[in-house]
Amino acid sequence: MRAVNLPTxxxxxxxxxxxxxALGLAAAASRTExxxxxxxxxxxxxxxxxxxxTDAPWAASYPAFLRLAxxxxxxxxxxxxxxxxxxxxxxxLVTLPQVPLPSGSGLQLGGQITAExxxxxxxxxxxxATILVCVGAANALGSARRLLRSVPGALYEVGVSCVIxxxxxxxxxxxxxxxxxxxxLRGHRQRGLRAWARLAMPVLEGALDRSVELxxxxxxxxxxxxxxxxxVSRRLTAGLVLGGLLGVCIGTYGxxxxxxAAWLGLPTLAGGxxxxxxxxxxxxxxxxxxxxxxxxxxxxxWLVAGCGLLAAVAVFVQMHRDPASLVLASVTELPPVxxxxxxxxxxxxxxxxLAPPPPTPxxxxxxxxxxxxxAA
Amino acid sequence: xxxxxxxxxxxxDATAAVLREVDLTIPEGELALVIxxxxxxxxxxLRTVNGLVPHFSGGTLxxxxxxxxxxxxxxxxxDLADVVGFVGxxxxxxxxxxxxxxxxxxxxxxxxxxxxxxxxxxEETLDLLGLAGxxxxxxxDLSAGQQQRVAIGSVLTTHPRVLVLDEPTSxxxxxxxxxxxxxxxxxxxDLGLTVLLAEHRLERVxxxxxxxxxxxxxxxxxxxxxxxxxxxxVAPPVVELGRLAGWRPLxxxxxxxxxxxxxxxxxxxxxxxxxxxxxxxxEPTATAAPTADAADAASSEPVATVADLVVRYGRLVALRGVxxxxxxxxxxxxxxxxxxxxxxxLRTxxxxxxxxxxxxxVAGQPPAELxxxxxxxxxxxxxxxPADLLYAxxxxxxCANADADGHAAPGTTWDTFRRLSPGVPAxxxxxxxxxxxxxxxxxxxxxxxxxxxxxxxxxxxxLDYTAKRxxxxxxxxxxxxxxxxxLATHDVELVAEVAGRVVMLADGEVVTxxxxxxxxxxxxxxxxxxxxxxxxxRWLTPGAVAAALAAADGATAVGR
Numbered sequence: 001m002r003a004v005n006l007p008t009x010x011x012x013x014x015x016x017x018x019x020x021x022a023l024g025l026a027a028a029a030s031r032t033e034x035x036x037x038x039x040x041x042x043x044x045x046x047x048x049x050x051x052x053x054t055d056a057p058w059a060a061s062y063p064a065f066l067r068l069a070x071x072x073x074x075x076x077x078x079x080x081x082x083x084x085x086x087x088x089x090x091x092x093l094v095t096l097p098q099v100p101l102p103s104g105s106g107l108q109l110g111g112q113i114t115a116e117x118x119x120x121x122x123x124x125x126x127x128x129a130t131i132l133v134c135v136g137a138a139n140a141l142g143s144a145r146r147l148l149r150s151v152p153g154a155l156y157e158v159g160v161s162c163v164i165x166x167x168x169x170x171x172x173x174x175x176x177x178x179x180x181x182x183x184x185l186r187g188h189r190q191r192g193l194r195a196w197a198r199l200a201m202p203v204l205e206g207a208l209d210r211s212v213e214l215x216x217x218x219x220x221x222x223x224x225x226x227x228x229x230x231x232v233s234r235r236l237t238a239g240l241v242l243g244g245l246l247g248v249c250i251g252t253y254g255x256x257x258x259x260x261a262a263w264l265g266l267p268t269l270a271g272g273x274x275x276x277x278x279x280x281x282x283x284x285x286x287x288x289x290x291x292x293x294x295x296x297x298x299x300x301x302w303l304v305a306g307c308g309l310l311a312a313v314a315v316f317v318q319m320h321r322d323p324a325s326l327v328l329a330s331v332t333e334l335p336p337v338x339x340x341x342x343x344x345x346x347x348x349x350x351x352x353x354l355a356p357p358p359p360t361p362x363x364x365x366x367x368x369x370x371x372x373x374x375a376a
Numbered sequence: 377x378x379x380x381x382x383x384x385x386x387x388x389d390a391t392a393a394v395l396r397e398v399d400l401t402i403p404e405g406e407l408a409l410v411i412x413x414x415x416x417x418x419x420x421x422l423r424t425v426n427g428l429v430p431h432f433s434g435g436t437l438x439x440x441x442x443x444x445x446x447x448x449x450x451x452x453x454x455d456l457a458d459v460v461g462f463v464g465x466x467x468x469x470x471x472x473x474x475x476x477x478x479x480x481x482x483x484x485x486x487x488x489x490x491x492x493x494x495x496x497x498x499e500e501t502l503d504l505l506g507l508a509g510x511x512x513x514x515x516x517d518l519s520a521g522q523q524q525r526v527a528i529g530s531v532l533t534t535h536p537r538v539l540v541l542d543e544p545t546s547x548x549x550x551x552x553x554x555x556x557x558x559x560x561x562x563x564x565x566d567l568g569l570t571v572l573l574a575e576h577r578l579e580r581v582x583x584x585x586x587x588x589x590x591x592x593x594x595x596x597x598x599x600x601x602x603x604x605x606x607x608x609x610v611a612p613p614v615v616e617l618g619r620l621a622g623w624r625p626l627x628x629x630x631x632x633x634x635x636x637x638x639x640x641x642x643x644x645x646x647x648x649x650x651x652x653x654x655x656x657x658x659e660p661t662a663t664a665a666p667t668a669d670a671a672d673a674a675s676s677e678p679v680a681t682v683a684d685l686v687v688r689y690g691r692l693v694a695l696r697g698v699x700x701x702x703x704x705x706x707x708x709x710x711x712x713x714x715x716x717x718x719x720x721x722l723r724t725x726x727x728x729x730x731x732x733x734x735x736x737x738v739a740g741q742p743p744a745e746l747x748x749x750x751x752x753x754x755x756x757x758x759x760x761x762p763a764d765l766l767y768a769x770x771x772x773x774x775c776a777n778a779d780a781d782g783h784a785a786p787g788t789t790w791d792t793f794r795r796l797s798p799g800v801p802a803x804x805x806x807x808x809x810x811x812x813x814x815x816x817x818x819x820x821x822x823x824x825x826x827x828x829x830x831x832x833x834x835x836x837x838x839l840d841y842t843a844k845r846x847x848x849x850x851x852x853x854x855x856x857x858x859x860x861x862x863l864a865t866h867d868v869e870l871v872a873e874v875a876g877r878v879v880m881l882a883d884g885e886v887v888t889x890x891x892x893x894x895x896x897x898x899x900x901x902x903x904x905x906x907x908x909x910x911x912x913x914r915w916l917t918p919g920a921v922a923a924a925l926a927a928a929d930g931a932t933a934v935g936r
Contacts, residue, residue: 145474160472167474181728182764186821187752187781198767205807206763210469216432217470221531222457222486288488292481293495 005299010359015142016150017301022138024308025348028315029130032326033123034335037345038130044349045137051352058143065136069129073122080121081113089116119331150295154237154283175203240279247272304351314344377538377570378402378425383439385420385429394420396594402572407564409581410574411610412591414810414840418574421591422540425572426460427453444537458487461531463541467523476526477511483534497533505529505559519714521552525559541573545580546838549714549866550901553580576840579612579869579905583629602626610841613869614905616918620925633909644913647928649920678703679860680725680829684734687720694720696884702829702860707851709875710864711902716881718864722831726757738829752782756827760834762818763806771817772802782825793820796850812843830854832863836870848873868896872904872916
């Protein structure tokens, strides 16, 4: 077997595989409000991230997403509890003083808070939080930057813009901090609108200077040299890709929304996808850029992406067979355990052994003096 | 290899041409050094070579520029990417990707080279520039010298025949600069590359140059380094020493000068630098303080003290147990590698960073506790990027704001600024000032509150010799008025000119705290050129030597 196909030889898995895997799990989470499978999805992502993450800075983003998820749940529960209507359920937990709101709004602030309202909000918040955690896992395992390296040639310019934006955003933050400190040196307190205006000027000027500098550097290094872009071919590409994406969006909506007409579903999705692929193909022909060490897509990539897909399929099938196990009839009862969905989600944990371990850096990443400067 | 024929460049909104009727030919395999004042048109000259002027910058170019037979009239910068490698002033700003290996490959990807060729060239370049250990590292984590080498490597992979560099060593400490220059030297010698580079710090580069191109007011003259420097207004200390001693041809490197310096050393052997002209000299026994009375400085109360200071960033210890006193009227240089903790120490002294252990006192109080409005009356910092301090739309507004912030009489700051940089129109936008003028504006702004302690972080970055000379005078005057000045710098020649005491940091600890003469003369990296030439004598600057010679033999010795 070739080295790239062995899950035991350390290498970076194609980031696309991680994103597909995570999207599969997120799709699974999107079909249920039952806390049992949702918590299982979170546990699975945590397990895989712990087993296969690298030392790269973005790999530390998973805990940040976890915290964000908790925040989402808290906000959801608090809002639901405060802004609930009367008809939430019979089990009153506590009664708050009520603030009258205009009757037309259908809202009320305060009043009775019921266990049903809180639990329902908790489960719905948990669903959204789980999807967030899936995105966090994808981000931690497959760097968004690495993913952008793999975009097709037709989308190359878009990819470059994204990479530059990713570099500029942290740079802006660093600049803003530096300028704010400089203002402190001039004896200003950093409050109020005027302080912001004073801050924005140097930061934006700096960013502008840097963009011009970067554009000059890219031009000097041959950016755009191999594109012989005839206007017709460029417009054709743009038209095909945009039309295709529109088709994909409508098709997806048709698929997910059970009440939509049948032709809105699969046919539109397939047509849109075909259009987009054609556009990317046409666009890819006009640029003759080559790619340095492209990430391979081999057996482990198929397996990892497949695990995510299986998890989604299992939950969808369960939904078809036994909707009551996934959409709870009553939130106060103990949630049932949907067997098929649980098995599917557990399959989603297999990448922890199927994906090759990330390579450890050869040299000791010893404390680098530059870090002090950066930190400073 | 590079031919400019009657080239005139005029930018759209400018009244005068930046370059006028420039004729210049640089043959293959030469290292040509471009010198000239800030704003003299050096960068424009460099950018005409790969077509950035006028294709990218706008403006009009008349005449012809040909590189390796290609006319920039028909070839855009991107069409010249396989012939000319261009490295801008700030390597970080020119990086397109985020890791070393990808950055090296980027140019080749743009040219559409096949995968196996790219793979081979990346490996070769990693070895050539000594970057192999860094191949997977994020670019932002590299030191400044490493970044500069990656920037050079990233244009080398397309196998250009010409390399154009704009101030490649100005942000580097002496050792990192030597690393980069050694790399360039190797490229010229081994690969036959033609190199065109601009640099203010002549003392670092001129010895490697085959030809010096001088740009002044849009006119360009070129010739062998010895001839151009013989009457150039800008010259490194070793050349000034050569002029003083009347050596012909002029020495360009410390080695050349040392071989001829026997007679000069004998003439100076029985003299000590007594501070005539240049004020820094001092016998090892005396406390060296530049302009203020030495005994006075030693006895007076320190205005700022640092005791056993520890600052950490996570598990990384930036400063461990640093102690330091600053007294009124002394100029102290803070030196050390990039990342040795210099900036951190300055930041702690102005209260931007709280100490993790130990004490910092400015005017008897911890600076981090003082409200900003009071702090600026005790300590002022001119940051590494002086423009950070400036936000008004004109220089005059900036000064008016500073008067208000510092409770100074209206017009004070403007007067200070005019004294330091005469002739700047009041309505000029701070961004449109030259590096030197921006620095003096920031300095004037900081001085508005008359802080007894003045800190400067890398003040000579991007300054030409004239601006540097003015800065030296300024710092001496400030010390004379009783300010305590602490400057973090890599510029050994500046230290030799102005500092009375040197504090050397390494790995977060003070390794030397001694009068300048003692601290730098024996150091291989931090000794100024004159000290290297005249060692074991303790002379630091051409000015001190000139004064001594003048006193000794009258006009005859100097004139010969």
